[in-house]
Amino acid sequence: MAKLALREIEGRSRGYWTLFGAVTALIAAGLVAAWQMETEGHIITGMNNQIVWGAPHVFAVFLIVAASGALNVASIASVFGERYYKPLAPLSGWLAIALLIGGLAVLSLDLGRPERLIVAMTHYNFKSVFAWNMFLYTGFFAVVALYLWTLLDRAGFGYVKPAGLATFVWRLVLTTGTGSIFGFLIAREAYASAVLAPTFVALSFSYGLAVYLVALITVCAGSGRALGEAVLGRLARLLGWFIVAALYFVMVLHLTNLYVAKQTGVERFLLLEGGVYTSAFWIGQVGLGSALPLVLVWHPGLRTSRAAVLAAALLVILGGLAQMYVTIIGAQAYPLDLFPGFDIRSSFYDGVINPYAPSLPEVLLGVSGLAIAAWVTLIGVKFLRLVPESASEEALAAQAGSGA
Numbered sequence: 001m002a003k004l005a006l007r008e009i010e011g012r013s014r015g016y017w018t019l020f021g022a023v024t025a026l027i028a029a030g031l032v033a034a035w036q037m038e039t040e041g042h043i044i045t046g047m048n049n050q051i052v053w054g055a056p057h058v059f060a061v062f063l064i065v066a067a068s069g070a071l072n073v074a075s076i077a078s079v080f081g082e083r084y085y086k087p088l089a090p091l092s093g094w095l096a097i098a099l100l101i102g103g104l105a106v107l108s109l110d111l112g113r114p115e116r117l118i119v120a121m122t123h124y125n126f127k128s129v130f131a132w133n134m135f136l137y138t139g140f141f142a143v144v145a146l147y148l149w150t151l152l153d154r155a156g157f158g159y160v161k162p163a164g165l166a167t168f169v170w171r172l173v174l175t176t177g178t179g180s181i182f183g184f185l186i187a188r189e190a191y192a193s194a195v196l197a198p199t200f201v202a203l204s205f206s207y208g209l210a211v212y213l214v215a216l217i218t219v220c221a222g223s224g225r226a227l228g229e230a231v232l233g234r235l236a237r238l239l240g241w242f243i244v245a246a247l248y249f250v251m252v253l254h255l256t257n258l259y260v261a262k263q264t265g266v267e268r269f270l271l272l273e274g275g276v277y278t279s280a281f282w283i284g285q286v287g288l289g290s291a292l293p294l295v296l297v298w299h300p301g302l303r304t305s306r307a308a309v310l311a312a313a314l315l316v317i318l319g320g321l322a323q324m325y326v327t328i329i330g331a332q333a334y335p336l337d338l339f340p341g342f343d344i345r346s347s348f349y350d351g352v353i354n355p356y357a358p359s360l361p362e363v364l365l366g367v368s369g370l371a372i373a374a375w376v377t378l379i380g381v382k383f384l385r386l387v388p389e390s391a392s393e394e395a396l397a398a399q400a401g402s403g404a
Contacts, residue, residue, distance in 0.1 A: 005389050006090060006152070009223040011382035016222060020378050023371040030368020033361035034109040045362050050354035051332040056110035058324045059366030062207065063103030063373060064178055065200055066320070067140070068171040069208015070095040072238075074147065075171075078164025084396050087388035088216070093148045094380040095215055095373075096171075096208075100140060102373035106365060129181045136174045143170045152385055175204045182327065189266040190331030195256050199249040203320065206242035210316035213239065215377055217310050219387055228393035229304035236297040236309045243290050243297075243316065250285075250323070266334045269353075270326060277330035280322040289319010329356055 009016075036044060047054040074092035077085040108114045124131040147163040150156035156163075179200030185191040213235060220227040254271065257263040270277055296312035297303050333354045380386055388395065 006087065006385035006387065007389050008383060008385055009219065009381050009387065011378075013222065016378070016382075019222075020375070023374045023378070026364075026371035027368050027375060029364045030106075030109075030366075030371065033364040033368070034114075036361050037110075037365070038114070045359045046357045047362075048354070048356070051329060051356045053328050053332065054110075054356070055325075055329075055358035055362040056106050056366045056369075057328050058321060059369045060103045060106040060110065061178065061328060062320050062324045063099045063106070063369050064137075065175060065204045065324075066207040066211050066317075067096045067099035067103060068175040068178075068201075069204035069206065069242075070099055070212050071144070071167060071171050072205060072209045072242075073212060073235075074164065075168045078147075078160055079168045083399065087396060087399055088391065090148060090151050090384075090386040091216065091219070091381070092212055093144050093151065093167075094384065094386050095212055095377060096144050097141060097148075098373045098376035098380065099208075099211065100137065101376055102369040102371075104137060105372050106369035109365060129177060129184050133174075133177050133181070136170075136177045140170055140174050143167045171204075172201060175201045182331075188331045188334075189263055189337060190257070190270065190327070190334060193253060193256060195249070195253045199246075199253050202242075202246045202249040203323065206239065206246045206316055207320045209235070209239050209242055210313040210320070211373075213309060213313040214317070216387075216391070217306055217313075219381055220391060221306070223387070225387065226390045226392040226395070227306070228391060228396070230393035231391055231396060232306065232309055233304045236303040236312065239309075239312065239316070240294055240297040243294055247286070247290050262337070265337075266331070269334050270330050274330060274333070277326050277333065280330075281326045284322025285319045285326065288315050289322055290316075293319075332356075 011017075045054055071092055073085050074089040074096075076082045077089040108117050111117065121134060124134070126132070143163070143166050147160075147167045150160045150163045176197045179197040182188075182191045183193055183196035216235075217227065217232075219225070254267060257267050270281060272278060274281075293312035293315045295302075296308045296315075299308075302308035333356060335352055335354065
């Protein structure tokens with residue numbers, strides 16, 4: 001049997017250009033917001049001396065973590081030898097690059113002095129996890145680009161397996177490094193846990209596959225390409241297992257902290273008494289972001305429905321942003337325990353919950369990261385052969401059976 005062809009989309013429809021224009025407008029709004037923060041200072045944001053990582057970091061870290069997980073389908077096809085998923089792998093690799101570009105763009109523009117990024121790129125303190133991540137991010141671009149070449153260029157077909165394995169290992173190391181940024185921070189009681197590294201890896205699986213499903217369903221619907229119910233059902237069930245794995249590691253993280261006496265205060269704050277942070281955790285992450293998607297992807301009558309799977313994927317993304325909000329901002333809102341065993345009273349927020357409310361420029365900058373990822377994806381599917389002509393069950397099964 002002939003190899004299942006990959007084709008660009010025409011990208012001439014009104015729907016394509018409407019979506020392209022919308023994400024371009026969001027990117028422009030994010031750039032304006034970044035300019036305002038650069039010229040007027042962070043006084044226009046909700047950040048302060050206690051909460052120095054705000055809403056843009058929530059979006060940035062989510063995108064970086066999702067970039068690793070977007071490679072799920074590619075890893076299944078190339079590393080674990082499931083030829084059924086091979087035609088779906090190129091979109092997986094391109095999405096990983098797009099998401100990382102979006103996350104790093106927000107991260108660099110939220111630094112306050114983005115022009116000084118060159119310092120971080122040329123001067124390294126290898127005792128800092130941030131320095132390690134400079135190499136992990138650039139290396140990720142390189143190995144994924146190489147992997148895409150092996151998928152799309154006939155000259156590289158013989159190197160798909162080793163390139164896929166290198167990409168799989170690198171993505172795990174990248175996400176471990178991102179989780180370790182928080183796990184190595186002993187100043188915040190909600191952090192300083194080795195469990196954060198595997199937790200971020202588990203979260204990446206669900207976030208990345210959710211983004212991939214949104215992209216696949218949107219591209220197939222917009223270009224009129226077949227997307228089989230059985231194909232959708234397989235990916236939906238896989239998303240369900242990733243959601244369960246993510247919930248498991250989040251549960252282990254909180255139970256571990258509850259076991260440590262000095263951590264019970266911050267756990268009580270996040271899980272019971274934290275107001276918006278408690279609501280974001282239980283309603284945003286656990287309820288809307290995990291439990292409801294599980295119903296949608298595991299219900300026999302819903303998991304083959306495009307609308308239901310798309311809704312589940314979008315809810316996982318929403319839950320992921322809620323999880324990052326709790327992880328990044330909630331941990332900073334809880335007061336530092338500068339002198340364990342003593343009560344601290346002063347006029348400088350010592351011993352009190354640190355207030356924070358994201359401002360419009362922060363939200364626009366964060367959302368622009370999602371828009372950048374979508375913009376790069378739209379460019380990719382228009383000019384590169386990333387999507388199969390048909391993603392029907394018959395076409396993919398025949399491709400797998402042919403051994404191509």
